[in-house]
Amino acid sequence: MSLITALESKSTTEASLRFPIYLDHNATTPCDEAVLQAMLPYFCNDFGNAASMYGLHGWNAHKAVEQAREKIADALGAQPENFIFTSGATESNNLGIRGVFRACNHKGKHIITSSIEHPATLATLRDLEHEGARVSYLEPLPDGSFDIDAMKAAITPETILITVMYANNEIGTINPIDDIAFIAKQHDILFMSDATQALGKVDINLTTCPIDILTCSAHKIYGPKGVGGLYLRHQHGNRVVDIRPQITGGGSEQGLRGGTLNVPGIVGFAKAVELAQRELSNGAIDKVEQLRDKLEDGLLELQQVQVNGMSEERLPHVCNVSFQDTDGKKMLSLLKKSISVSTGSACSSSNLSPSHVLTALGLSDELAQATIRFSLGRHTTEAEIDFALNKVREVAALTLRV
C-alpha cells in the first residue's frame, strides 16, 4: 500500500468514528436497541400497575414483571421468588447491608468487607458504624485481589456478615467468590456480594455458589437506568435472614420494597440479562477481551505505563493504567474530546479525593491523578481501539515530565 493510500485509508477509518469514543462502560452502558423495543409497549399500551392485577392493564403488567423475574432468576441459577426488583444496585446494597445488620445485631455487630468496595457499600457501612457496627475493612493484595487469609483471620464469633463485591468496578479484579462463600457458610456467617460489574461478564451460578445476598443493576449491561435487583437466598422455605424494608408503603416485592414497580425498566432489565447471557455463551465477550488485550499491550509499550489490578482473575473488558511522570490533569484534558474514560483523579470526584481503590493499591496521589480506566463494550471496534491507542500515545508524549 502506498503512503498516500495508507493515509487516505486512515482518515476514512477515523471519519467513520463517532467522537468522543466511548470507553467507559463500567460507568454506564447505552441502552441496547432491543432492550428499548422490549420496554416501549409498557409505557403507553401495557401501562398498568403491576400491583393492581385484577384488571387487564394491571394483569398484563404483573405478568410482564413475573416473566422478567423468572428470566433473570434463571440466568442467575436462582428461584424467581428469591429475586426482588429495586431502583438499582445502591438501593439493593443499602437494603441488604442495613437489613442484615438490623436483623442480626442481637447476635453480633461485626461485618467484614474489603477496603476497595464501591461507595454504595462503604458509605452504608460507615453509616452503620454510627449505630454500633464494627467493620473490618480488608486491604487488597498488591495485585488488587482479595486477601482471603486476612478474611479468615478477621472472622470472630461476633461476625454477622461478610460483604465483598464480585468484581471491582475500577480495576476489574474478580474476587474468589466461591471460596469466600464456602468459608462464610462454614462459619454460619451471611455472605453478600455486589455483582453489579460482574453480571453479564462472568458466569454467576447461585445454585452452586452459596451466596446469601446478591445485588445487581440493569444499566451496566445495556439495560435502563433506575432498575436493579436483590437476590435473597431461601433455606427450608424461609429467607436466610429476615430483612426489613428500607422503603415502606405497600407490600410489593414480598414486603421487602414498597412502591409501584417500574414495569418498563424491569422488562428492559430482563431483556438486557438475556442479551448478556447470549454474549457469554456465544463468545462475544471473548472478542471484547481480545480488544482489551490489544489496547493494554499497546499501552504497555509506553515505558511509563503500569497496569493496575493485574490479578489472574480479571473482567475481560477493563484496563486500568497509570502513567508515571505524567501531568495527569493535562493528559485527561487533552484526551477528553477524543475518548470518554474514567480517571482516578481527585479533581474529577465530588469529594475531591483520589480513588480509594488506587490508593489502597499503594499508588501515590500523583499517580492516581494520572490514571485512566478504559472499559470496553459490546459495540467497541478495533478501529476505535487503534484510534484510542494512538491518541493516548500522542498525549502521553506531550504530557510526559522530562
Add this chain to the structure above:
Amino acid sequence: MKLKEKMVGKVEQKLLEMIRMDVAEHYPTVSAFYLEGGHFDPRYSATEFSIDSMVKVLNVANNAILEHKKKLKVVLGVLIDDLGLQCGSESCDISASPAMTTDSQGLAPLPDELEAILSDYSIVKRDRLVLQGERNCKNRGIQSLRKIIAQDLASFPQLSLATSNGVTKIIFENSKGVDIVLAESKDKDIWTAKCPLIMAQHYKDTYQKALKMNPQAGVFHIMDFSEMDDFHKVVNGTEVALGLFLQDESLGDNIVKISNIFLSDFDMEDYSINTQTSTLAEACEA
C-alpha cells in the same frame, strides 16, 4: 471612543440578564461586577477555554457598560493556574516548572493570545486588570485558616478537625451537610491546602480588591468562568468563601454574590451556572 455593542451568545446573554436584574434590584446602590476569564496554566500555551472565556468576559463587560453606564462598576480579572498542581491528599503542593518566568509579584505573564484579545477592547485598562495567582491564594489560604483556628473553634461550628491514619484534616461542613476538606497535615506545623481552600481565598481576595477599587459600591457580584473539570473545587470554594472567609469580613451592609460559570468542553455555548450569595444559596441552573 464610543463603545459599540458586541454580538454575544447564550451564556453572555444570560450573564447580561443577571447583571440587569442585579442593577434593577439594588439601584441606587452601585453594583460592582468582577468578571473573570482567561484562566491559564503558564506551562502550556493558552487553551481554547482560556481564549473563549476571555472573549466572553470582555463582551459581557462591554455590553453591560454600554447598557448601564454609571449604574455599575466593572472589574476585569484573570486567575493564573501557577501551582503546577498535582491534586490529592499527599501532593496538593507546588512543583512548578523552574523555567516559568514571573513578574515582580511572582505572577506569570499573560500569554500573547490573551494580550492580543485584551488590546482589542477599549474598555480594558491594562493596569487595572486584576491578575491573581493560585500559588499566592494557596499560601494566603493557609494563613487565613491558621488565624481562624487560632481563635476559639467553637465559634465556627461549621469547622471541625478529624484525624485518621496520622493525617489531620480541617473540615468545613457546607450548608447541605457535606464535608469539604480544606487542609491536611501529617505534622501540625505544616498544612497542605486543598483546592476548595485555594478558591475560597481567591474569592476573599477578589472581594477585597473589588471593594478597594470601588468603595462606593454596595453589591459585589463575582462572575468567574471555569472548566467543567473544576466544578467541585470551584463550587466548594464558593461555599467556603461565603460560609467562612467572608463571614469574618466586615461586610457591613454589603452583599457579595458569586456566580461560577462552567463552560462545556464540547460546546462553548453550553454552560452551567452556580450562584450563591452571602445571604443565601441559589439554585444551579443550566
